[in-house]
Amino acid sequence: xxxxxxxxxxxxxxxxxxxxxxxxxxxxxxxxxxxxxxxxxxxxxxxxxxxxxxxxxxxxxxxxxxxxxxxxxxxxxxxxxxxxxxxxxxxxxxxxxxxxxxxxxxxxxxxxxxxxxxxxxxxxxxxxxxxxxxxxxxxxxxxxxxxxxxxxxxxxxxxxxxxxx
Amino acid sequence: xxxxxxxxxxxxxxxxxxxxxxxxxxxxxxxxxxxxxxxxxxxxxxxxxxxxxxxxxxxxxxxxxxxxxxxxxxxxxxxxxxxxxxxxxxxxxxxxxxxxxxxxxxxxxxxxxxxxxxxxxxxxxxxxxxxxxxxxxxxxxxxxxxxxxxxxxxxxxxxxxxxxxxxxxxxxxxxxxxxxxxxxxxxxxxxxxxxxxxxxxxxxxxxxxxxxxxxxxxxxxxxxxxxxxxxxxxxxxxxxxxxxxxxxxxxxxxxxxxxxxxxxxxxxxx
Numbered sequence: 001x002x003x004x005x006x007x008x009x010x011x012x013x014x015x016x017x018x019x020x021x022x023x024x025x026x027x028x029x030x031x032x033x034x035x036x037x038x039x040x041x042x043x044x045x046x047x048x049x050x051x052x053x054x055x056x057x058x059x060x061x062x063x064x065x066x067x068x069x070x071x072x073x074x075x076x077x078x079x080x081x082x083x084x085x086x087x088x089x090x091x092x093x094x095x096x097x098x099x100x101x102x103x104x105x106x107x108x109x110x111x112x113x114x115x116x117x118x119x120x121x122x123x124x125x126x127x128x129x130x131x132x133x134x135x136x137x138x139x140x141x142x143x144x145x146x147x148x149x150x151x152x153x154x155x156x157x158x159x160x161x162x163x164x165x
Numbered sequence: 166x167x168x169x170x171x172x173x174x175x176x177x178x179x180x181x182x183x184x185x186x187x188x189x190x191x192x193x194x195x196x197x198x199x200x201x202x203x204x205x206x207x208x209x210x211x212x213x214x215x216x217x218x219x220x221x222x223x224x225x226x227x228x229x230x231x232x233x234x235x236x237x238x239x240x241x242x243x244x245x246x247x248x249x250x251x252x253x254x255x256x257x258x259x260x261x262x263x264x265x266x267x268x269x270x271x272x273x274x275x276x277x278x279x280x281x282x283x284x285x286x287x288x289x290x291x292x293x294x295x296x297x298x299x300x301x302x303x304x305x306x307x308x309x310x311x312x313x314x315x316x317x318x319x320x321x322x323x324x325x326x327x328x329x330x331x332x333x334x335x336x337x338x339x340x341x342x343x344x345x346x347x348x349x350x351x352x353x354x355x356x357x358x359x360x361x362x363x364x365x366x367x368x369x370x371x372x373x374x375x376x377x378x379x380x381x382x383x384x385x386x387x388x389x390x391x392x393x394x395x396x397x398x399x400x401x402x403x404x405x406x407x408x409x410x411x412x413x414x415x416x417x418x419x420x421x422x423x424x425x426x427x428x429x430x431x432x433x434x435x
Contacts (some may be wrong), residue, residue, distance in 0.1 A: 035227055036348030039312050043348070050314040055224055056310075057348075060221030066216045076212035083216070118402060154204045 006145075011140065013146035020084060020136045021071035028064030030111035035061070041113020044105040045094050063087070072148020081140035088134045092127060099123040172294060229312045229350035229400070235360045238338040242286070243293035247333035249302075253380065253387025254302040255328045255337075258291075262298035264431045266415065266424075268408040269391055272320035272340050273307040273347055276418070277406040281341035291424040296432075297426075301337070304388040306405060307347065315420045316351025319375075321384040323357040326374035330366040339364070 001096075030039045039057040042048070048056060067087070070080045091109070098105055104118045107126040144151065191297035247257040262311060266339040266392075270277040293364050301319035306351055339360060345351045361371040374380070395403035398414060408415040408426060417423040 013237035036312075036346045038347035039308055050309060053309075054229075054312050058224040060223075061219045063216060066219035070212055070215060076208040079209055079212050083212075107290040151208070153207060155201055156359050 009045075009143060010100050010145050010147055011144055014148065016136045016139045017071050017074060017077060017146045017149065019142065020081070020133060021068045024064045024084070026068075027110055028061045028068055028093060031061035031108075032065065037111065037113060038108070041106070041108025044102075044103070044108070044114045045098055046103060047097065048090065054132050064077065074146060077140055077146065078144035081137045081144065085134060085141065088130055088137060090146040091123030092130050092134070095123060095127055095130065099127075114152060127160050171369055198421060200413070207309040214380075217324060225253045226259065230345070231353045232345050232348045235352055235356045236362045237335055237360060240344045241289050243335060243340065244334060245289065245291045245292035245333075247328045249325045249328040249333075249380065250300075251383055252390060253303055253325065253384035254293060255303060255325060255333055256298065256303060257333065258293075258298040259295040260298070262295055263400055264296060264410070264428050265298045265300065266427060267300050267302060267407075267409040269302040269304060269405055269409070271306045271317050271405045272303055272324070273311055273345065273351060274316045274405045275344070276404070278341050280406045280418055281344075283419075284417065285338065285425055287422050288424040294428075296301035296428045297424055300330060302387055302391050304391050304405065305384055305385060308389060309349040310347050312346070312348060313350065316345065318381055318384060319354060319357060320351065322378050322380045323361065323375045325384065326362070326371055327361055327366060330361070330371050332364045332366045333372075335408065336360065336366075428434075 035057070038061060039053065042057040042060070043053050064087075067080055067084055070076060071084075091107075092141070095107055099121075104116055104121055106112050106114060106116045106121070108114070109126060140146075146152075241396065245258050247255050249255050270280075288297075292299060303319055303324055305315075305317035308318045322323060324333065324337055327333050342354075358372045358375050361375065362368050367408065392403070394409075395407055398409060398412065399407065406417065408417040408423065410431075413421060415427060420426065
């Protein structure tokens, strides 16, 4: 069995990078479009004191847009992917505590958010989705190389990959 | 940089090894590996700066402002009297009205705003006719949902002050007609005081009542009791608005004439 070529892995890396970029840009964009709703969504987790809810709800959409833009450009991919992992772990943690505590909320990950009727929660789906995004980010930390990226320009990209995998 | 892409693999690796050895010998990071370390650091700094600016910019730009200019709602066609009672309850309508209904509302609750839009004209007519008495439980369930928090309590207190000054109907109508958005800033204390003056409440008395939060304790206690009462009727998934008659829920949402229907039905039953 032959290992996948560097080129194939680069293509997979590109898909991961652009996929994760799309996640952040859409997620951040929807939140920026309705900042009041974002506040309601964050508040519903009943995790932070009131002042912190305001700061987090204000900062989060722009953080997501910045991560998305950097991944789209492919600038500092490994670092941005590592930061993405931190943020996604925080989201997964927040969802888990809401589920365990019996809160009846919508995650607000792509807009919406706040209280929902019991039986309308979708914790397993939301957690699975976040885990999938997490895996994209993990790939990019391990192997940040991809095509059409700013990193490639600054690396002075050589024909052979530096890591031999 | 483009030309290096054309060079064959093995030769490139060998050259890279020689360069690394030379760089170590000299003790200076010059050549391909040094440049890429420097570039990595620069890129890292750029990433951190971009993210930092985005976050700081977001927080600064998002200072929530109260909705502007709280102008009073128009005078209503039919008018009723209201008095404030203990426990955060405002009783509206004739004291000897045959039908009494409990109405649980939060001034920030969007559904309560919708119910108001849908049915307030009918409710006011029923209250003015002397056939219906409504006990408004002004609760602060959504205190945490305004930014800054606490609008529900402020508004409930102010509306109670308005009842004390005999100006409840128009004040209540205004707060729902011009309802602030959930997750946004509610009206400020100053704006709530201004509104009272505009609907004709005595300025000093009303201003003191609002700023001192005279009825805040009552509202909060009323909310605690409301939770118990509503749980008995609706179970754990209670919310606002809730309309209750003789301990049973009234289907108010979706029925603009729920008030006159209730009066008519109760007349037949008794």
